[in-house]
Amino acid sequence: MDFSQLVALFSSDPQATVRTGLRFVHFIGLASGLGGAILLDLMMLRFFVRGRIIKETSDIFEFASKIVSAGLFVLWITGVGFLFLYALTNPELLMNPKVHAKLMIVTILTVNGFFIHTIILPGVKRPIGKSLFTDISPLKRTVFMTSGAISAVSWFLPVALGAFPQLNNNVPVxxxxxxxxxxxxxxxxxxxxxxxxxxxSESEPAPVFRLRNPVRNPV
Structure with a gap:
């Protein structure tokens, strides 16, 4: 197949080509966001709870958050593109409850992302040389953990909804x-x-082992 045949293949059905292109870019945004969110949660649990925050790990945290933000931006752009395409070609697809649910979930994801960038990230940069949860109240720790859970689930569920077409028009919002x-x-x-x-495990003292029948030094 030469280049002209390839161009003819994609230009024969412009609507399908646009839908395929949107879907491809949409999946890239989902993959980037989901991967970055999982990385942030694992770093929070592994490095920032047991270990000490150093500048390098703080920079990695910030870089991963930028990837998540980029994925979210791509998700919104392609999502709006899908809505316009549905409105122009298949308006009945806009009535799919799965579409409404995804819009609400991505909206929650966006609000939570704003919270992470304005509250959590500055808190990560502040305690360099300490654990993330040093001198943090239980309430604030709960808020941090819940925000991480919202991020992970809100990225995972749109992927799951897109992977199962059986849910289309069959499951209420x-x-x-x-x-x-x-x-x-x-x-x-x-x-x-x-x-x-x-x-x-960090707060428990190290066990002390003693001999049951110690041997006494001979006189």
């Missing part, structure tokens, strides 16, 4: 959003459990 909230609650509880176990 409230069912999807209820499952979404339950996943956030479960993820938050798991993250709190991991943090608690890590702090508990």
């Amino acid at each position: 409230m069912v999807i959003l209820t499952a979404y909230l339950l996943l956030i609650a479960t993820a938050a509880v798991l993250m709190h459990g991991v943090v608690y176990m890590l702090h508990k």
